[in-house]
Amino acid sequence: ITAAYAFTDYKAQGQTIDHILVDIGKKMCFCLSPFNAYVALSHSCRQGSIQLLRDFEDSLFTHHPPKFLKEEDSRINDLAQDTMTKFNDVIRS
Numbered sequence: 001i002t003a004a005y006a007f008t009d010y011k012a013q014g015q016t017i018d019h020i021l022v023d024i025g026k027k028m029c030f031c032l033s034p035f036n037a038y039v040a041l042s043h044s045c046r047q048g049s050i051q052l053l054r055d056f057e058d059s060l061f062t063h064h065p066p067k068f069l070k071e072e073d074s075r076i077n078d079l080a081q082d083t084m085t086k087f088n089d090v091i092r093s
Contacts, residue, residue: 009036009039009040009043010039012040013039015043016043016045017044018045018049019044019051020040020041020043020044020050020051021051021053022040022041022050022051022052022053023052023053023054024036024037024040024041024052024060025052025053025055025056025057026056026057032060034060034061034063034065037056037060037061
């Protein structure tokens with residue numbers, strides 16, 4: 001018997017875990033996004049310490065993000081650029 005515990009990808013944020021068992025297989029009750037899969041897989045110390053619980057849909061990593069995400073990414077980049085411009089203006093004053 002091996003002691004283990006489970007938690008969501010949300011609860012795992014900010015942690016690095018030695019060995020992980022990840023379930024990114026098709027879900028019945030909710031949609032799994034590439035972001036969810038990335039968050040779940042990125043908490044491992046190294047690739048060799050990740051085990052997948054079951055097979056997953058290839059489309060999880062091969063479909064393009066929705067238009068609204070691209071628009072939001074562009075909006076955030078514009079805000080970052082505006083912030084840097086304002087910061088540089090303050091520094092020069």
